[in-house]
Amino acid sequence: MTGAYRKIVEVLKGQTLTPPPVWLMRQAGRYLPEYRETRATAGSFLDLCYTPDLAVEVTLQPIRRYGFDAAILFSDILVIPDALKRNVRFVQGEGPQMDPIDTAGIQALDGEGVLAHLAPVMETVRRLRRDLPEETTLLGFCGAPWTVATYMIAGHGTPDQAPARLFAYRHPQAFERLLSMLAEISAEYLIAQIDAGADAVQIFDSWAGVLGEKEFEAYAVKPVARMIEIVRRQRPQAKIIAFAKGAGLNLKSYRQKTGADAIGLDWSVPLSFAAELQKDGPVQGNLDPMRVVAGGRSLEDGIDAILEALGHGPLIFNLGHGITPEANPDHVTRLIERVRGVTA
Secondary structure, eight states: SEEEEEEOHHHHTOOSSOOOOOTTTOOTTTTHHHHHHHTTSSSSHHHHHHHHHHHHHHHHHHHHOOOSEEEEOOTTTTTHHHHOOOOOOTTTEEEEEEEOOOOHHHHHHHTTTTHHTTTTHHHHHHHHHHHHHHTSSSEEEOOHHHHHHHEEEEEOOOSSHHHHHHHHHHOOHHHHHHHHHHHHHHHHHHHHHHHHOSSSEEEETTTTTGHHHIIIIOOOIHHHHHHHHHHEEEEEEEEEEETTTTTTGGGGHHHHHTTTTTEEEOTTHHHHHHHHHHTTTTTEEEEEEEHHHHHHHHHHHHHHHHHHHHHHSSEEESSSSOTTTTTTTHHHHHHHHHHTTTOO
16 A cells, blocks of 8 residues: 555544545445446356456446545455355346355365465456555455355355354354355455455455354354454454444444454444444444435435434444445435535
8 A cells, every 4th residue: 555545544543534434335336327338248247256357447437426435346255155166156136146065065165276266356456456546445355254154055145044054053063164264265365455455355244133142253253353363464454344234232342352443334223332332443334225215305314313423433434235226326426425515
């Protein structure tokens, strides 16, 4: 990283900025007509992720349009199981699919060659850091071991991740091996992104909310803490955001136990609780994505409430989960203006 002043990096160091910096999860995506146009030329979704020319283009599209304070690498959390040869594919109308893994498959997993398989992603990161405005933070990311494991076990997404929960109870040793392996591979993947030019990284645990208290500690906290410990041992200055969606009261000690610099908050986190969490360090979030779809007063009231509750501490303004395809691009323009205090 150069000496450029990147607002999100400063917040991750604990600074309070007014107005707070802003980016949106899935800001490069199907709500943008320019994304849909690029996507149509790519072939498969994984081709889009693995073709640096296209991945750079879709990452830059929302930066050109909105001037967000961060660009997040365009990729997917399932590139890790893809690199582990689990036959990942994205089926139109059905979402991600892969070959379900069993205990024998876990025993046979081999991490050799994973980073070589993901070399196009690192090329994308290098090009992005070159092409982005100096002041724009570049974020890398990966999935948390629990969330990635849920897809690997079921072979697809399920509403409550029952297949993974059941597998963990029936085969605890195999499941622990899977989480441990994913933690180590994912940590090395994040280090490679940092070395390629990412200023900070985010760990997405999208399915943390289905876990009970004991399981959250074992499957969500412990593997992410292990990842962060590996990254920090090799890159002590690394800045890391951890997003455990639906974690609720488990967030109370999540930052301390994992070592994350900032914690992402989903829209269900009460702002009074978010303010308590912010006393321990930076938070990121947490506007309901449906307010962006609705627009108007719903959007503005939601933004104002977050700024009032969290704007006097270290805050990265974001949604509580990814922006949806139904969102109106003009509503995103209004979101940016409202956060930055631009009058209509």
